[in-house]
Amino acid sequence: MRNEAMLQEFIELVTTDAVSGQEKLVADKLTEKLKALGFTVTMDDAGPKLGGNCGNVIGIREGELDGSLLFSSHMDRMPNGFGIKPVERDGVLYSDGTTILSADDLSGVCAILEGIRQAIASGKPLPRLEVVFTVQEEPGVWGSAVLDTSVLQSKLGYVFDATGNIGRFVVKGPGRYTIDVTLTGKAAHxxxxxxxxxxxxxxACKMLATLATGRLDFETVSNFPILEGITARNSVCDHAAFRGEARSRDLEKLEKYMKYFDEHCRKIAAECNVGIEIETELSYPPLNVKETDQVYLLAKAACEKLAFTFNPEPGGGGMDANNLAGKGITCMGVGCGYAKNHTTDEYLVLEEFFKAGLLCQTLIETYAGTCRSK
Ligand SMILES: [Zn+2]
Known part of the structure; x- marks a missing residue:
């Protein structure tokens, strides 16, 4: 079931240059495409907030049914994504080997556009549809972190931004804190x-040597790989710093570790008589979808309708779904058929890519089946 229109749209978008912070050319095209589908499109202020040339694109299309469903993908790509020349070999799309392909995440963008297009074309009554195309996902899910959700009504959604075949859903992912510690001693000859x-x-060494780090339990880890001591060889060190991170799929465990970390370091600082400054920041909260959540049940039902294998899995990193979940929209990551992303070997299996469009359409129709006329 080759979908030539979908493939052409993908090629159009990957050959439109973009990088994190410079997504405007892609955003302009997506804005037009959403408008053509009857969406009201706005851009939030993530651009100026993050120092980029473009904000998150938010499209809203009112429906005949009550309820609201959200779809999201990111518009930015890794730095080596200019001048992409897609090459097809045996049903698989690659770059020409000198750049990434940017199937991460334009395959997700195209799946959403295609799914919505087909759902509208079916003529069936639809719920309100909300689309969020984010900026600056790759540097650390920054665009979705500052996303203005005030105009959104959805309580559930799907983030088309994961590796793997169609039917793979990312249902769990760690939240992360960054941690920066600065210690002040006293110089002397x-x-x-x-x-x-x-x-x-x-x-600093005493703090790290006695701190619980590495794998803390099956879903919690911490790591402090950056150490600094700034002084001359013949002077007692008066300034040291170390930096790292902690991750957990359980927010309570993550908060508990942060409290332990703080107490541990302050106690040793007091013993050693050094000044201490601890800066922490929640990069993104955990993603933790339950088997009883509607977003999970709908995905399972949609896969059954399409005879795709439903494959919910934990993920290891942060994605826009984490931030959306933190803002009250329960989301799952959706496999789009790409692999080896962030490398010049990145590829997209076309049959899976085409299925992603079908999956988006079926998610809309399955959700519509749970809604009532307004
Ligand atoms: Zn991505």
């Missing part, structure tokens, strides 16, 4: 007066 100094580097 290392040869003449070491006892007059306070060694900040030694305090």
């Amino acid at each position: 290392a040869g003449a007066d070491p006892e007059k100094g306070i060694d900040a580097a030694k305090a």
Whole structure:
């Protein structure tokens, strides 16, 4: 079931240059495409907030049914994504080997456009549809973190932005805190007066050597790979720093670790008589979809209708779905048929890509079946 129109739309978008923070050319095209499908399209202020040339594109299309369903993908791509020349070999699309393909995530964008297009073409009554095409996902899901959700009504949605075949859904993913610690000791001549100094580097080492790190349990980890001591060889270290992160799929466990971390480091700082500053930031909250959530049940039902294998799996990183979940929209990541993304070997299996459009359409129709006329 080759879908030539879908393939041509994909080629049109991947050959439109973009990179994180510079998504405007793609955003302009998507805005026109959504308008042609009857969407009211706005752009939020993520561009100026994040220093990019473009904000998140938000499309809304009122329907005949009550209820609202959201679809999302990201418009940015990895840096090596200019001048992409797609090449098809045996039903698989590749770049020419010098760039990425950017199937991550324009295959998701095209699946959403195609699914909505076909759902509208069917002439059946539809719910309100909301589409969010985000900016700056690749550097750390920044666009969705500052997404203005005030205009959105959906409580559930699908983020078409995952590797793997159609039917694979990312239902769990860790939340992450970044952690920056700065220690202040006291300089002194290392040869003449070491006892007059306070060694900040030694305090940092003591903190890390006695801290629980690495795998903390099956869903919680932490890592502190960046160490700094700024001083001369012949001076007691008066400034040291270390940086890292903690992740967990369980927000409570993550918060508990952060509290433990804070207490642990402050206790040692007091013992060592060093000044301490701890800066932490929640990069994104965990994604934790339950088997009883409507978003899960709909995906399962849609796969059954299409005779696709339903394959819910945990993911290892953060995606826009994490931020959307944190904003009250329960989302799952959706496999789009691509693999080896972020490399020049990236490829897209066309049969799976075409199925992704069908899946989006079926998700809309399955959801519509649970709605009532307004
Ligand atoms: Zn992606």
